[in-house]
Amino acid sequence: MGRVGQRLRRAAMVVFLLGTPLASIPAQEEERDLVVRGLSFTGNDAIDDYTLQVSIATSNSSFFARAPVIRWLGLGAKRYFNDAEFRRDVLRIQTLYRASGYAGVRVDTLVRRSEGSVNLTFRIREGQPIRIVALTVVGTGGIVAERQLMERIPLRAGDPFNRLLIQASADTIRTVLRNRGYPFVEVFRNFDEDRGNRTAEVRFEVDPGPRASIAGVEVVGNVDLSDRVLRRAVPVREGQVFSQRALDESQLDLYRMGLFNYVNVSLEDSLPETFDDSLVTVQVQVSEGALRRIRLSAGYGTIDCLRTRGSWTLNNFLGDAQTLELSAGVSRLGAGDPLGVGFDNNICQGLRNEDERFLKLNYQIAATFREPFFLSRRTSAAVSVSAERVTEFKAYLREAYGGRLSLTRRIPGRVPITVGYEASIARTDADPATFCTFLDVCDVGEADKFTDFRLVSAVSFDVVRDRTDSPLDPTRGSLVRFGFRHASTPIGADEFRQFTRGIIDLEAHHRTGRTSVLSWRVRLGGVTSPLIDVGAGLEERFVPPEERFYSGGANSVRGFSQNELGPFVRVIEEGEGNDVVEVPNAEGGVDSLVGRLRTSPSGGEALLLANVEYRFLLSRRLTGALFVDAGQVFEREGEEGGAALRITPGAGLRLASPIGPIRLDIGFNPYPPLTGQLYKLAAPDPERSTELELVQVPAPTPDDPDRMVDFQFAPDRGFFGRFRIHFSVGQAF
Numbered sequence: 001m002g003r004v005g006q007r008l009r010r011a012a013m014v015v016f017l018l019g020t021p022l023a024s025i026p027a028q029e030e031e032r033d034l035v036v037r038g039l040s041f042t043g044n045d046a047i048d049d050y051t052l053q054v055s056i057a058t059s060n061s062s063f064f065a066r067a068p069v070i071r072w073l074g075l076g077a078k079r080y081f082n083d084a085e086f087r088r089d090v091l092r093i094q095t096l097y098r099a100s101g102y103a104g105v106r107v108d109t110l111v112r113r114s115e116g117s118v119n120l121t122f123r124i125r126e127g128q129p130i131r132i133v134a135l136t137v138v139g140t141g142g143i144v145a146e147r148q149l150m151e152r153i154p155l156r157a158g159d160p161f162n163r164l165l166i167q168a169s170a171d172t173i174r175t176v177l178r179n180r181g182y183p184f185v186e187v188f189r190n191f192d193e194d195r196g197n198r199t200a201e202v203r204f205e206v207d208p209g210p211r212a213s214i215a216g217v218e219v220v221g222n223v224d225l226s227d228r229v230l231r232r233a234v235p236v237r238e239g240q241v242f243s244q245r246a247l248d249e250s251q252l253d254l255y256r257m258g259l260f261n262y263v264n265v266s267l268e269d270s271l272p273e274t275f276d277d278s279l280v281t282v283q284v285q286v287s288e289g290a291l292r293r294i295r296l297s298a299g300y301g302t303i304d305c306l307r308t309r310g311s312w313t314l315n316n317f318l319g320d321a322q323t324l325e326l327s328a329g330v331s332r333l334g335a336g337d338p339l340g341v342g343f344d345n346n347i348c349q350g351l352r353n354e355d356e357r358f359l360k361l362n363y364q365i366a367a368t369f370r371e372p373f374f375l376s377r378r379t380s381a382a383v384s385v386s387a388e389r390v391t392e393f394k395a396y397l398r399e400a401y402g403g404r405l406s407l408t409r410r411i412p413g414r415v416p417i418t419v420g421y422e423a424s425i426a427r428t429d430a431d432p433a434t435f436c437t438f439l440d441v442c443d444v445g446e447a448d449k450f451t452d453f454r455l456v457s458a459v460s461f462d463v464v465r466d467r468t469d470s471p472l473d474p475t476r477g478s479l480v481r482f483g484f485r486h487a488s489t490p491i492g493a494d495e496f497r498q499f500t501r502g503i504i505d506l507e508a509h510h511r512t513g514r515t516s517v518l519s520w521r522v523r524l525g526g527v528t529s530p531l532i533d534v535g536a537g538l539e540e541r542f543v544p545p546e547e548r549f550y551s552g553g554a555n556s557v558r559g560f561s562q563n564e565l566g567p568f569v570r571v572i573e574e575g576e577g578n579d580v581v582e583v584p585n586a587e588g589g590v591d592s593l594v595g596r597l598r599t600s601p602s603g604g605e606a607l608l609l610a611n612v613e614y615r616f617l618l619s620r621r622l623t624g625a626l627f628v629d630a631g632q633v634f635e636r637e638g639e640e641g642g643a644a645l646r647i648t649p650g651a652g653l654r655l656a657s658p659i660g661p662i663r664l665d666i667g668f669n670p671y672p673p674l675t676g677q678l679y680k681l682a683a684p685d686p687e688r689s690t691e692l693e694l695v696q697v698p699a700p701t702p703d704d705p706d707r708m709v710d711f712q713f714a715p716d717r718g719f720f721g722r723f724r725i726h727f728s729v730g731q732a733f
């Protein structure tokens with residue numbers, strides 16, 4: 001029914017154009033003093049409200065302009081009442097219904113005027129439809145079975161006599177035969193309508209014409225790109241049987257190259273030269289885009305602060321459709337060292353509690369060479385070299401210099417499979433307490449061996465099947481993504497940079513009405529590493545911090561702040577700040593630890609994430625959302641962050657914009673702050689130890705009066721501290 005509804009919606013616009021000249025009603029002055037505060041339909045079962053709304057000229061004011069409580073503020077777009085167009089709308093609705101098989105439809109109106117406002121109601125009496133009692137397709141014998149065609153077309157026996165769907169059915173039949181080699185197929189629509197008995201018989205007579213083969217491919221419109229390059233991108237060859245699907249795929253492939261402003265792949269002649277002409281010529285018409293492109297962008301994010309990015313793209317770099325792209329980007333401008341000017345204390349307060357070691361300017365510089373046809377039309381290759389500094393909020397800072405080689409193969413169904421190899425010299429700095437917790441390496445100096453520059457060598461495998469209708473604001477379709485990465489010493493990786501990591505995403509979007517969407521996502525991930533010698537005769541599994549999983553934030557579990565969900569470590573650096581932690585002592589009193597308290601996510605080795613979101617239209621540009629997020633990050637040994645699944649509800653707003661929906665989400669966290677061990681680090685001093693010390697408290701027993709236990713600490717959080725506000729661009733998934 002989704003495809004049928006889409007066709008009805010398109011047809012409604014045609015009815016809007018056709019319905020206007022049907023009314024010989026004199027035009028009147030628009031009543032500018034009457035704002036449309038309400039527009040509704042009653043009695044309509046066959047056609048939904050949204051389709052009726054797009055078929056008429058009268059439209060409702062926006063939500064803010066019609067809501068009684070807030071409309072006095074003057075916000076929102078106002079739509080004014082025009083009496084002449086309103087009366088024409090009655091004819092437009094009748095035309096749409098009659099085209100849909102309801103010849104006896106009657107439309108009345110109810111107009112309620114008040115001071116400066118008007119509320120409108122269309123009262124529809126649909127009547128009984130004319131129904132199709134016989135539906136046949138003839139002329140396709142030996143090409144495609146009638147039963148297969150009947151399953152494809154949107155019309156069925158017993159349905160209302162909908163002329164719009166009759167046209168859509170003829171188009172479907174035509175498409176099926178064109179994909180089977182019949183470019184000049186004609187479909188004739190015949191029907192016998194009996195209004196007295198409210199019945200109709202529909203018959204499609206098909207003249208397939210000759211089955212054709214490709215005589216040649218002609219290229220026009222190209223200037224800098226050679227004919228040979230374009231023919232490589234087109235999958236049709238001389239002697240092949242004609243297929244409209246192959247022409248459509250060729251057009252998509254040419255657009256995908258990013259070299260053209262306009263592409264049209266079609267037959268040179270729309271009619272055969274002779275009755276039995278079985279050869280056709282395909283014409284590829286293009287309009288080339290600029291061979292040199294410069295792109296600049298700037299933005300703001302609560303974690304990235306001010307950011308900017310630029311790229312210079314050289315198309316047709318070596319004269320054979322290759323592309324060379326030089327790009328650079330920086331983020332945390334104004335907050336990160338060496339370009340920090342204190343923005344983390346005002347406009348970028350999301351970084352206010354960031355670890356000073358990680359409060360650096362992030363950057364990325366890269367050069368990428370792409371070959372669109374590597375050994376075959378369906379395989380492309382890319383080689384890149386890059387230098388970057390990337391920070392994961394409160395978790396780690398990574399610097400890397402290296403390169404990557406990848407091959408992408410599009411298998412049938414337009415599913416790309418990418419195999420890659422990367423090699424780089426990289427270092428990752430994380431909180432020393434992370435190594436103390438999971439590796440028992442508690443001396444800050446000894447932890448340097450985990451953060452020094454080392455060789456990273458990894459292979460990757462990625463598959464993406466994307467059937468969504470938009471990358472920024474999907475409303476229908478599904479997405480399946482699988483990623484796999486492996487690094488080990490046999491392929492050149494350092495022993496401290498070995499891991500095997502996999503992640504899978506399942507995502508779907510369903511229209512539950514003309515203006516509402518139900519979306520869901522499930523993400524599963526896992527990472528492991530071999531045992532290595534970490535010193536002092538100990539063997540542990542060390543997963544590099546950048547390969548671990550983190551969760552919480554605007555695009556995962558929105559009841560938590562960025563990376564707040566999952567395992568963590570807490571450290572107080574004595575003498576470095578004004579935070580106070582009170583610890584019970586053996587005398588029954590408390591000792592105060594004064595310093596800088598920090599909480600750092602340490603990540604986990606397994607990830608579970610699930611999201612459900614319902615979006616509904618509030619006004620033309622404003623959409624509301626209700627969501628429930630669930631997830632957790634797990635550690636294989638020890639659950640310092642708590643292993644229970646966390647479920648957080650929330651609500652939000654999305655404002656349509658040219659760059660995608662501007663999103664405001666508020667998540668509610670019903671859980672108390674998690675308790676965890678507290679480490680103490682003395683102030684930097686050559687005379688003092690740099691050993692991390694686990695804070696413990698007395699817990700004597702009759703058998704062991706000197707017994708000590710780990711101090712479990714949790715920060716205070718009031719009711720309003722349970723809410724998390726996220727502001728971003730694009731949907732959460």
